[in-house]
Amino acid sequence: MSINVLNITSSIFGESGVSSQLNDYTIEQIKTQFPDANIVNRDLAKDELPHFNAQTVAAVSNNEADLADTLIDELKAADLVLLGVPMYNFGVPSQLKTWFDHVARAGTTFKYTENGPIGLLQNRKVIINASRGGIYKDSGADTQTPYLQNFLGFIGLKDVDFIYAEGLNLGEDSREQSLSQAKSEVESTVAQFVKQHAKAEAEEAI
Numbered sequence: 695m696s697i698n699v700l701n702i703t704s705s706i707f708g709e710s711g712v713s714s715q716l717n718d719y720t721i722e723q724i725k726t727q728f729p730d731a732n733i734v735n736r737d738l739a740k741d742e743l744p745h746f747n748a749q750t751v752a753a754v755s756n757n758e759a760d761l762a763d764t765l766i767d768e769l770k771a772a773d774l775v776l777l778g779v780p781m782y783n784f785g786v787p788s789q790l791k792t793w794f795d796h797v798a799r800a801g802t803t804f805k806y807t808e809n810g811p812i813g814l815l816q817n818r819k820v821i822i823n824a825s826r827g828g829i830y831k832d833s834g835a836d837t838q839t840p841y842l843q844n845f846l847g848f849i850g851l852k853d854v855d856f857i858y859a860e861g862l863n864l865g866e867d868s869r870e871q872s873l874s875q876a877k878s879e880v881e882s883t884v885a886q887f888v889k890q891h892a893k894a895e896a897e898e899a900i
């Protein structure tokens with residue numbers, strides 16, 4: 695049994711970013727269960743996407759948005775999407791926001807109906823590794839989490855698990871404790887995904 699994993703990272707610190715390292719750890723865990731997992735890496739900070747602008751809108755209308763088409767195809771092909779999401783200045787990295795701009799496309803990843811918008815990318819799991827210098831989880835100051843839920847839900851990605859590594863800049867003890875808790879949450883989240891995936895496969899086989 696193999697699966698397709700889309701590994702999206704957006705830390706400006708590349709592979710040493712905490713969110714990137716947690717994505718790597720998630721992949722390690724996935725590979726213990728799916729040794730043949732097909733991993734597609736998208737490092738949005740290393741290979742920055744061009745801003746979404748009027749030319750991009752025109753290219754989409756003319757069927758010439760090759761880069762956005764590739765990004766959407768990667769997303770459609772994924773059984774599991776890993777999102778490494780650092781908090782920079784209370785929001786998501788602008789590189790990640792740009793990826794969102796490219797993959798949100800009417801008629802392809804969502805559509806408008808008489809009853810409102812419908813997301814077209816269902817049946818995919820998303821695991822978010824959120825890294826933060828301070829502590830925001832479950833407080834009104836965490837504007838990242840509802841934003842991510844809204845955006846992903848809009849394109850149909852409603853099965854989203856958040857793993858938080860918070861308090862990373864609040865001293866060594868806080869950082870160590872947070873990293874070790876995040877890693878154990880990665881382990882349990884992957885274990886749950888493996889069960890869920892096996893169940894879905896069994897149901898499909900019937």
Ligand SMILES: Cc1cc2nc3c(=O)[nH]c(=O)nc-3n(C[C@H](O)[C@H](O)[C@H](O)COP(=O)(O)O)c2cc1C
Nearest residue numbers: 705711712713714780781782783784825826827828
């Ligand atoms: C430019 C910049 C802005 C940041 N802004 C915030 C912030 O608004 N809130 C916060 O809690 N931490 C903030 N931090 C700390 C980061 O969230 C923390 O370093 C985290 O590890 C970043 O994830 P990464 O290591 O995956 O890049 C900021 C860090 C940088 C470099």
